[in-house]
Amino acid sequence: MAAEADSMICISQAVADELDGWLSEHEVVRRPGLRLEVLHHGADISGPVPDAEQDTDLLKQIASRPSFLMVGTIEPRKGHLQTLDAFEKLWADGVDAQLVIVGNEGWKPLPENERRTIPRIVQRLSNHAERGKRLLWLTGIDDATLQQIYLASACLLSPSEGEGFGLPLIEAARYGLPLLVRDIPVFREVAGERAAYFGGMSGDDLARAIREWLAARAEGTHPQSVGMPWRTWQHNVLDLLTLVQPPASPTALSLAGTAAPASATASSTAQESTAVPAQPRAFDADAAAHASAGAAGSTSAGPTAAASAATSPTSASPMSAGAAGTTEAAA
Template identity: 40%
Template sequence: MNPPIRRLLIDITHTASQDYHTGIQRVVRSLARESLAYSANPETKIECFPVIHIDGRFVHVDRWCAARGYSKSGRSWAAFCQDLVPNWVGTANRLKLNRLGTRIRKLLYPRTIDRFARKVIQRLRPPHVAVNPGTGDVILMPDSWWDLPELFEAIQSAQQNGAIVGAMVHDLIPIRFPEFFDGGMRTKFTPWMQRLVRTVDFILGDAQAGEDDLWRFIQEENAPIERHNVSHVRLGCDIGPVRQVDISKVPGNIRRLFAEREKAPYLMVSTIEVRKNHHYLLDAFELLWQEGVDVSLALVGRVGWKCDDLVARISNHPEVGKRLHFLDNVNDDALNYIYQRSKGFLFSSKAEGFGLPIVEAQHHGLHVFASDIPIFREVAGSGAQFFSLDDPSHLQRQIVAFENEQGWESKPSITVENEPWKAVFPKLVDVVAHLAGNLLEARSASASRAA
């Protein structure tokens, strides 16, 4: 039986025009990469490929963009040429060179050569190939495109031509917890989501918890999307095997700090920001130190935003450099070394879209202590321990018990399997095809009743 769709177009417009490497961009680039690998299979019935929106139309992503890892493709071609061809003509005019200087410039680099060189370079890159989405096509919007309102007009035009449009929304944290963000993000994201749920045909989350929250938001907004058109696909995790560390690239202070497992610190890896809730960890460890429990805490990550009070608390803490350690410039080898030698992993975040650091910690064989929020229970499974964010003494008691049992000597129980993107992408295609089939059946039934 043939699928209800013939092409799945994955919009990567925002990611392809930037050079960011945040969580959403990593997801989008993984989808772009796997879509082409999926379509390379001759038995595939649905053609999948990434697209970008440029000059008022959706176009194929060319090999130049793919070769750069799907970044900076939206840069103007004129700017690219400017880098390759020296603009001596313009420079001479700006500097108002004297007549002799102008003659020398014309002799060495006449305008005809300048124009010819630019034309040759432009011809090296093939023109954009339009996609023209219509009947039989699905456009999936997984990117962070709240800064690109023109895409609403593009997808509505595609819908008028018969295409189905779905969005992949990774979390609603700017709406549920606006205090974690600056005013710019709050004023953009909420109106974007309100318009989104009134425009797209279906919507996907990253996990069951995300799907449930999206459905609550749709109900709150009284949007026209029906419950069976809301689903989720669990994100892939391409972590790879635990690799051998090049010890020469691990700074001496880190080697000394994590030299012995039983004396190593507990670890948290995340940006220093209010949402990650580092204050809670400090409160819990201060309780431990007051009781005479000799444990230490290592915070790994760069300083983020709205966290001046937290940075001051860490910097001025009496245990800093003794049993409290802040490591803000850690290379990959050092981070792997830390993961492999920490006593346990802590994640006290108040809200997350997925929680990949938990997966990474379990992958490295660490016991996980995480805040008791729905997404962490789904991602970490029953093998982790969960603490209440209402009371730091809850985590304190868990660590005391873990210390008494020397829990780091045993392997953690991992009850949730995290699959690579290669295995996840076909599941995404199946979910999208199922949703598209339901939508097409509903449209056909509606048309029959109208007739």
């Protein structure tokens, strides 16, 4: 794909950096002038935040003590084992915190021997002595219930070891839920100063970070997520169209002063009135770094774009989601 595409569109700068590094490491032939573009995911989470409800036993339980919420499919890279180790240590030390995990078991179609740590995670969650008490594993949760879980929780916990973007951070911020996340580039890119960060891979490392976060919360000094920026899918599409437009031909440039039909002018004006100005970030592929997210490409006689494509968990590529290729015909 890199040999054919004019540009590769990545869902974050972190993905673009990783993709460039992967291409360089594997000495992949690139088309001259190949560009790596950055286009953040959209998030259609506008509208009023619902009032918090605590009229169910589940929501009452979540709100009864500081609850750390994890949202996402059960997968090896999501940090569930480290999190369980951390909370077992906290509980043993008398810390009355709660762990709430919302997410279904992942990679179920794969043979057991290809599912890596998932069976062990599921076994620990299913048989844990604290399940139903201070450990809640919730599956099949609808959007309305998830909204109320966000509102009842104390903190979004994201210990994921690798992400292409990090949409749960934006969802949590919409509800004013503070963030405690692993210190990886994409989370810094998405959350900036509106999150607390932790490092280390052991349960002790995360337990220490949770203690520090709880202490900061008690003092009112923990980072607040309110005000985190995001883009809607409408803005995402408008920016994508800007990125894939072919260069204007000399003929088109010479006709630039010609009056456009009234209908076309009205359409253009309407679009300009509603669109957030596109802010794509591009850099020469020879200057940057490998994607934790997958790549997909397309070639045709005109400008085309491939949507972000996720590879299977067993793909030989180190990229799981996050890059798309575009190829344009010469004017």
